[in-house]
Amino acid sequence: ASVEEIKSKGTLVVGIQGDNAPWGFVNSSGKQDGFDADVATLFAKELGVKVRFQPLAVANRIPALTTGKVDILFATMAMTEERAKSIQYSKPYAANTISLYAAKADAVKSTADVAGWEIGVPKSSSQDKAVTDAVGSTATIRRFDDDAATIQALISGQAKAVGGNQFYGQRLDAASAGTYERKIDFLTTYNGVGTRLGEKDWNETVNAFLDKIKGNGELAAITKKWMAIDLPTFPESIPNIPFTVK
Amino acid sequence: MGYTFDFGAVFDRAPELFWGSLGTLGLAFAGMLLALVIGILGVAVRTSKIAWVRAPVIAFVEVVRNTPFLVQIFFIYFALPLMGIRLNPTTTAVIALGINGGAYAIEIIRGGVESISKGQIEAGFALGLHKADVFRLIVLKPSLRAIYPSLTSQFVMLTLTTSVCTSIAAYELTSAAQRIESDTFRSFEVYFTVTAIYLVISSLMMGIFALISRSYFNYPTR
Amino acid sequence: MGPIGENELFFLLQGLKWTVLLAIIGFIGGGVFGILIALVRTSKHQFARLASSGYIALFQGTPLLMQLFVVYYGVALLGIDVNAWVAVAIAFTLHASAFLGEIWRGSIEAVPKGQTEAANALGLHYVSRMRDVVLPQALKISMPATIGFLVQLIKGTSLAAIVGFIELTRAGQIISNQTYRPLLVFGIVGIIYFMICWPLSHVGSGLEKRMAKAAR
Amino acid sequence: MEGAVLNSPNDHSTLISLDKVEKWYGSFHALKNINLSVRKGEKIVLCGPSGSGKSTLIRCINALELIQDGNIVVEGQLLDGTTKAVDAIRREVGMVFQNFNLFPHMTVLQNCALAPMRVRGASRADAEKLARKYLDRVRILDQAEKYPAQLSGGQQQRVAIARALCMEPKAMLFDEPTSALDPEMVKEVLDTMIGLARDGMTMICVTHEMGFARQVADRVIFMASGEIVEEAEPEIFFKNPKHDRTKAFLGDILAHH
Amino acid sequence: MEGAVLNSPNDHSTLISLDKVEKWYGSFHALKNINLSVRKGEKIVLCGPSGSGKSTLIRCINALELIQDGNIVVEGQLLDGTTKAVDAIRREVGMVFQNFNLFPHMTVLQNCALAPMRVRGASRADAEKLARKYLDRVRILDQAEKYPAQLSGGQQQRVAIARALCMEPKAMLFDEPTSALDPEMVKEVLDTMIGLARDGMTMICVTHEMGFARQVADRVIFMASGEIVEEAEPEIFFKNPKHDRTKAFLGDILAHH
Ligand SMILES: Nc1ncnc2c1ncn2[C@@H]1O[C@H](COP(=O)(O)OP(=O)(O)OP(=O)(O)O)[C@@H](O)[C@H]1O
Ligand SMILES: Nc1ncnc2c1ncn2[C@@H]1O[C@H](COP(=O)(O)OP(=O)(O)OP(=O)(O)O)[C@@H](O)[C@H]1O
């Protein structure tokens, strides 16, 4: 469906993650919530339509979009070359920085300093991949079920460091203020809004919307609310990942 | 349906599955041994006539049996360090499996002990044997025989429970499988393969249990 | 990091509802088929005994999670759409009947042979021999093991999360991932499990005491 | 089992017949070439030294033990191991075990009422009435509500007898039914059995109560080492035993009383 | 237990003494005011109708049953329920149960060698030698490697006797030690017991073998309904029983033999 058709229908179906707090998750009152939900709600308001969320699992995000089950993806989609072949990305609207967190007391300058350490990561996450690529051969990687267990491992001392994303700092502080800090950044990935390939109207509408909320501070506010960080700076372009329909 | 099975990607990772299986076997074996020791010692205390001797064992059994294994292993792994006891994942897993299996074993074996006729115990006492000897020499073997299938079932269950140990990053079959799954996205193939491996492991155990029973419980009954 | 408030507790209680329902399904399916398995396993027919021991080996020997997975997703691969409830009912019945069947077989065999002989000599037919003479005595021996397994089954219902049930454990996981307090959340979950499992142990020891009245 | 053709005279008044019966426990030869035929209403006393195979023999008649060779026929039914044959025989033959085998989870009354209800289809009320009748006959009605574990040895034995009688069987197999009894009680139980005998009940009784044998038995059978050594009417058996083995055994009995 | 002060004459030749013993099973009064004192080397026969409390009495002496009132003293040890007193008494007092209570998971030899090894600290070889000696004495050495379930009733009873003898206790409590035996065997077992008696063993024996009572007993004690009704030397007991209850009981015995 085109943007115009959706406007006349009055409801936007948004594909979103259902269990990935704080990005997109169903909260304990059963309502869709999170960073993506806030941005998508704002987008629907922009279009003047109501929003309906369709929670998706990691693996079926792209099929749901391409088969038309959802109109658009605000689904914590890290922008990769591989995926850019199947969907159209917008400009980035969120960043995900993967870093090593450890106690302030432990000096870490480079990846060489963590040789022999036990490092916790959530199993099969992008942290897992990044940390394993960087120090997997010199340190012991302990893979936990999720972020919560990973953070608990650092607090309990079962891991000397953990591979985390930008939320970890805040959570570690909440658990034990001033004890832990970010040591090494491994990489930053960016999330984009996903639309179907070749649908220029959707791509342009989304990009215009993102420019607007970046400009008026609304995105910064949402970022602050969910991530407790300032709005990151976004790159103008990423190789092989077009932000606009050619 | 259009799904085509492709086990190639899974079989390429056979070495990981092999080491994972060994990990599972090791955890299961050590856990079982600990559980058996806890079970037998525990039941000796549990069947005491003195209430305050029994009480701690009863409390132990009730708490352990009635809470999830995940909670127990989390507690040992994450909460004990806050009290200054830090155990590595493998040790944690063995202790958690042993404690959990032990609590069930205590109750199962108690069922057997209580099926022993009073006359047997009286005969032991009349011969001048001490309580410990009566338990060890007279009560234990027929008790174990009476509940052997229940006990071995519990041990098979314990073997399968080792998979939960993946949640504290212990290395065993399920964690190997999860890695392969997340790398290859071949969920069905991974699950089927792993299920088959678990089946082999537990069949092996049941076979061993049957052998033990044949040689240890070889006396005829009326 | 969120606090744990009324909402979260309510969410857990909703999970509890599914846990209880799933456990009831397992109890009923497992109990009925478990008795059958135990009886077949102790029957005189070689083939029946072999078949039932194969059944036990298969369903004891594979993780319940895998059984759920195969019944729900595996059968869907064949183009048959299995309702989640049906999948859970089938998988729990298979699993529980294998374990209960084995537990009860053992206790049936632990009843002294003289009892069966006496029943035989009285001319009691199979059904009466089992129902009136052997099973009541077997049940007494197996009581602690049975209660132990049922308690494990209650906790095992957490695996139904894989087919989409947000039962107690899954609800706990979700909240843990929102609040980042796994120890606290799972502590609460543990207490809730304790509160539903403990009465069962209690009923078990009550039954045991009643049966012990007629002890030797 | 081979040799299913019956060699023994199967005349209609024969209730139980054993023909060339062989029984092994593993490598132990427990019964050797046993031939025995019991007419309706006949009372047989089985005696012999400990371990001679008396219990084994009566357990075989009730199909509690499998035999390796030979035939057992009860009321024209060949005991061929099919459930039907076995059930039919057990319904008509009552048995009192050497070690009682009472059901520990049932009261004395329930122990006795079970078979009438389940086998003969009697109502609970009728079954209990019957049970009370036979419990009274063995003088133990006052213990009807106790469990077996609460009874003395002799009380248990009497319950076992009452339980078997409650089936009102055509034949009774008794395995030392008075072993746990004091002399008073022995007399009462033997009187009960004599009463049954008068009523025409067929009986095979393992016992060393020679008084009973003299008074009631039509035939006394003496076993040793798994064989029937001697078989005779009581008068002849006690006065003129043929075999040395029998003489030695009887010598002990007489010396000892 | 009250009244720990001993009233009975505790002269050094008294091995077992019971003083005002009362025993209840729930509301059932099983032993009533039992007073009994047994000298070293004395042989006592206990008889009485079924359910009169004979088994209960000897079980109390061995501390297998708790008593509600009165005192039991064995070898100067007051049975006050402490583990030490109980252990000391059980080491010196052997018991043969009415229903044998053999250990099913041990062979006959192991059953007999157990107590010498664990209680007396004998080596396995010595214990087995002892076991063989007593198994031979009850004529059952050839069954030494069998398990209890493979034995006939009488064989089991003999093993039970041998097992108790293997402890070489100062006193023996027999609960109907010949009930499952054939007359030949009764004679052999009684001969064994007579031998023990000659060797000076103190014995309390529940039995209705009046021949044994006449030949061996120093005293015969007659119980009924939980009470000691009559107590006398065998000559007097059999010829001139005082109580009607005893007369009735003896009448049965004599009529019946
Ligand atoms: N299951 C068995 N395995 C091996 N031998 C057995 C088994 N059951 C019985 N026997 C042996 O068979 C023989 C006959 O036993 P049975 O019980 O018939 O003797 P019995 O004549 O009844 O003796 P009693 O008067 O002592 O009861 C005995 O020597 C016994 O040891
Ligand atoms: N646990 C119990 N509960 C209730 N009553 C019991 C219990 N044990 C025994 N009795 C009763 O106590 C009485 C005495 O029993 P005991 O076994 O001492 O008799 P006994 O003289 O040895 O008889 P027998 O010659 O039949 O063996 C019996 O009437 C019996 O029913």
Ligand SMILES: [Mg+2]
């Ligand atoms: Mg016999």
Ligand SMILES: [Mg+2]
């Ligand atoms: Mg008695």
